[in-house]
Amino acid sequence: MHNSLVQDRADLSRRKPSSLRPGVTLADVARAAGVDQSTVSRVLRNDHGARTTEATRSRIHDEASRLGYVANAAARSLAMRRTSTLGILIPSSLNLVIVDVIRGAQDAARELGYVLMVADASELGRASDAVRSLVLEGRVDGLLIASGTITDEVTDDLLDGFGNCVILNRRIGGRAPSVIEDDDLGMFIATRELIEHGHETIACLAGPIDIDTSRRRVAGYRRAMKAAGLKVGKGSVVHRPFDEAGGFSGTTELLSGPNRPSAIASASLAAAIGGLAAARGMNVGVPDELSFTAFHDAPIANYLSPPLTTVAMPLGQLGRQAVLMLHRRLTGVSGPTHVTVQDPAPRLIRRESVARLAKPRLGEPKSAAVLGHPKLLRPTTPEATPAI
Amino acid sequence: MHNSLVQDRADLSRRKPSSLRPGVTLADVARAAGVDQSTVSRVLRNDHGARTTEATRSRIHDEASRLGYVANAAARSLAMRRTSTLGILIPSSLNLVIVDVIRGAQDAARELGYVLMVADASELGRASDAVRSLVLEGRVDGLLIASGTITDEVTDDLLDGFGNCVILNRRIGGRAPSVIEDDDLGMFIATRELIEHGHETIACLAGPIDIDTSRRRVAGYRRAMKAAGLKVGKGSVVHRPFDEAGGFSGTTELLSGPNRPSAIASASLAAAIGGLAAARGMNVGVPDELSFTAFHDAPIANYLSPPLTTVAMPLGQLGRQAVLMLHRRLTGVSGPTHVTVQDPAPRLIRRESVARLAKPRLGEPKSAAVLGHPKLLRPTTPEATPAI
DNA sequence: CTGTTAGCGCTTTCAA
DNA sequence: TTGAAAGCGCTAACAG
Numbered sequence A, B: 001m002h003n004s005l006v007q008d009r010a011d012l013s014r015r016k017p018s019s020l021r022p023g024v025t026l027a028d029v030a031r032a033a034g035v036d037q038s039t040v041s042r043v044l045r046n047d048h049g050a051r052t053t054e055a056t057r058s059r060i061h062d063e064a065s066r067l068g069y070v071a072n073a074a075a076r077s078l079a080m081r082r083t084s085t086l087g088i089l090i091p092s093s094l095n096l097v098i099v100d101v102i103r104g105a106q107d108a109a110r111e112l113g114y115v116l117m118v119a120d121a122s123e124l125g126r127a128s129d130a131v132r133s134l135v136l137e138g139r140v141d142g143l144l145i146a147s148g149t150i151t152d153e154v155t156d157d158l159l160d161g162f163g164n165c166v167i168l169n170r171r172i173g174g175r176a177p178s179v180i181e182d183d184d185l186g187m188f189i190a191t192r193e194l195i196e197h198g199h200e201t202i203a204c205l206a207g208p209i210d211i212d213t214s215r216r217r218v219a220g221y222r223r224a225m226k227a228a229g230l231k232v233g234k235g236s237v238v239h240r241p242f243d244e245a246g247g248f249s250g251t252t253e254l255l256s257g258p259n260r261p262s263a264i265a266s267a268s269l270a271a272a273i274g275g276l277a278a279a280r281g282m283n284v285g286v287p288d289e290l291s292f293t294a295f296h297d298a299p300i301a302n303y304l305s306p307p308l309t310t311v312a313m314p315l316g317q318l319g320r321q322a323v324l325m326l327h328r329r330l331t332g333v334s335g336p337t338h339v340t341v342q343d344p345a346p347r348l349i350r351r352e353s354v355a356r357l358a359k360p361r362l363g364e365p366k367s368a369a370v371l372g373h374p375k376l377l378r379p380t381t382p383e384a385t386p387a388i
Numbered sequence C: 001c002t003g004t005t006a007g008c009g010c011t012t013t014c015a016a
Numbered sequence D: 001t002t003g004a005a006a007g008c009g010c011t012a013a014c015a016g
Helices: A002-013 A026-033 A037-045 A054-067 A073-080 A098-111 A127-136 A152-161 A183-196 A212-227 A244-256 A269-281 A299-303 A315-331 B002-013 B026-033 B037-045 B054-067 B073-080 B098-111 B127-136 B152-161 B183-196 B212-227 B244-256 B269-281 B299-303 B315-331
Strands: A085-090 A115-120 A142-145 A165-168 A178-181 A202-206 A237-239 A263-266 A291-295 A309-312 A338-341 A347-349 B085-090 B115-120 B142-145 B165-168 B178-181 B202-206 B237-239 B263-266 B291-295 B309-312 B338-341 B347-349
Touching: A026 A037, A026 A054, A037 A054, A073 B073, A085 A098, A085 A127, A085 A315, A098 A115, A098 A315, A098 B115, A115 A127, A115 B098, A115 B115, A127 A142, A142 A315, A165 A315, A178 A183, A178 A315, A183 A202, A183 A212, A183 A263, A183 A291, A183 A309, A183 A347, A202 A212, A202 A244, A202 A269, A212 A237, A237 A244, A244 A263, A244 A269, A244 B299, A263 A269, A269 A291, A269 A299, A269 B299, A299 B244, A299 B269, A315 A338, B026 B037, B026 B054, B037 B054, B085 B098, B085 B127, B085 B315, B098 B115, B098 B315, B115 B127, B127 B142, B142 B315, B165 B315, B178 B183, B178 B315, B183 B202, B183 B212, B183 B263, B183 B291, B183 B309, B183 B347, B202 B212, B202 B244, B202 B269, B212 B237, B237 B244, B244 B263, B244 B269, B263 B269, B269 B291, B269 B299, B315 B338
Parallel strands: A085 A115, A085 A142, A142 A165, A165 A178, A178 A338, A202 A237, A202 A263, A263 A291, A291 A309, B085 B115, B085 B142, B142 B165, B165 B178, B178 B338, B202 B237, B202 B263, B263 B291, B291 B309
Antiparallel strands: A309 A347, B309 B347
8 A cells, every 4th residue: 555655656756758777676576576675685695694495586586587687786885885896096198008907907806796997087177086076975995096197195185084095006105005016127127138138328218206106117227237237327317207208308318418328228118109209200220229128018019110129017917906905905804005016027028129239338249249130020910909 | 692693794794994985974964054964965965946044054064064075976876866977888908099088078977967987898798797787787877888899789788778878989770879970081081181192092991891980981081082083992991900900910911912002091090000010011111102191190190100190080079979968868858869070170180101102103113212201290299198 | 584674875855 | 944754775684
């Protein structure tokens, strides 16, 4: 009596122009199966103490699938006080490599039963607005921050009001949990490759000076130089944004300076692309007159002129580990709050942008006097990639 | 006894140390302001009939901001039966240009009061899973589909159960609302540029043959050829995936074929990058021996060798219009269900990959004698782009 | 093993 | 102008 009345009213008022969901609810299934909705809830969710008759159990499942029941996320979130959703804030200028991070994070999130919601860091103009709409409005249980644009200020806000976030590839005053790649090692490997090809005057095309990620990469470069007993000349490290234009500008400066390097280790892929263009513009042949390495790998590296030698970092693991850490925090499991992804080690991918230094410095001939032997590495097999 | 055991177990597993939201609710504000929560709700939302005393009004605002109140999205969604969230499905292999679409969509969404949730089309393995978690679970009010990976099958499912979606840059059997760019015009413009430089044997590096986007681009190419009275030779249109590898392979085929083109109009940017590499690999100089144009523009085009002449499409508007259309549908406002973005017209960006045909074709091999006149266009000024 | 009963935090009639 | 009350669809004690 009362019930049917309420029911009708609900149906009436629900007649919005276009209904969003199929609209079949737990109650519908319950009615159809002749049980209470709490029973349906238990069964459909495999509730722990779910000792249910096989009969009702299957009846419920049948009805549910017959009606096409899907639980409503908002209702569930409200009742459970958790959304099972994780957010990831990415730089507004989507760079070449972030997609690997996202993919890794997404896979891990799915495995743990979360939905990953990616948000452009410029989504609401400023990052703090994004934080507001995601975190404060309770759209996500936790947040991955993979954007260098987020200022320390915003991050502080975040950390104060909301502990459930982890920073990717950036360390901020040790306060926020973070997972980083081994930037130092990666850059070390790239630089070493250059050194092993006989280069001694090696410059570093670094990122913005105020980002610790950038500093770690420079550190790896310096470490390699030191290990080889090489000096880092004055002005051999230039700081520029991690993009093509930055690389162009930085490389131009390096090549115009007093002691021109015979090799450049770039701290990013995009900058290396710009650097290649700059060298070309100054008629400096790569790799004959200038060797070049890039940090991070992407398919495009294969198709540049020349194909770029890069060091591929375990970006997918970065995303995955970040999700795992976040999950631990959300579930109260203890664990490290700062991890450096080591597992798939940085991998040097030799292509054609590094050559042996043409003439040895100071009559110190390198034993393997083979000149640059650009292996004619064929680009990889085409794989399907759809249009937008 | 038994019960408390279960209880304990539950509590244990539920031990979520860190609460997700500040947790201040409408009731808290109401209590603090000494009014009912319904009043707070009205005031804070500027309810239309909100005839409220200025006194209570400001008191409520004060308390709300003092307490740092932010409405909970789940509760609101549940009560209002809408999430004010829009989803956008993007290709798992994030291409160079999708970011502009996302940005346009995001801006429009924000203006209309939506949050845009971007989801990798491979989020849950298959697109239909993504649809499930977004649409069926009611996480979004509507969905933009900007992914060619989504098969027509999945799309059909979508359309059946859920009308509130619009397809970007793809038309599917006329059933789903869609907004597309003027692919035909864009390709026409690129091809015409080639024609105006004296080329007659012009090939088209097209996308997958079964995607209508791709067909429209080819149509533009053909239209330009026809308008100039030029013939499209047999095998002058090759279909490949819209990526570097596809472009590499397609270009290789074109350059190896019987009647080698003096110019290639690529139907995507990524493919053009691969094409440039292929030409290089075959020692075919661009633009001296081969002119090249690409469809869509991105900063990287400036830094290739040679810098690519492209046609920039109004991708931001594409995203924006799609959101507007979706919003119309959600609010029951009528309007066109198929729009072609015309407003910022496709724009040809001349760089250095197109040269005047060295000498009139006699169907003879071209000597590398006369060259074009590559303008030494400097790459654009560096702009800040942060690291991941 | 299943049903009853309270909410989760918010919106929204309907009264006052 | 404001308050009371009834849900939105779901989960989670608790009782039977």
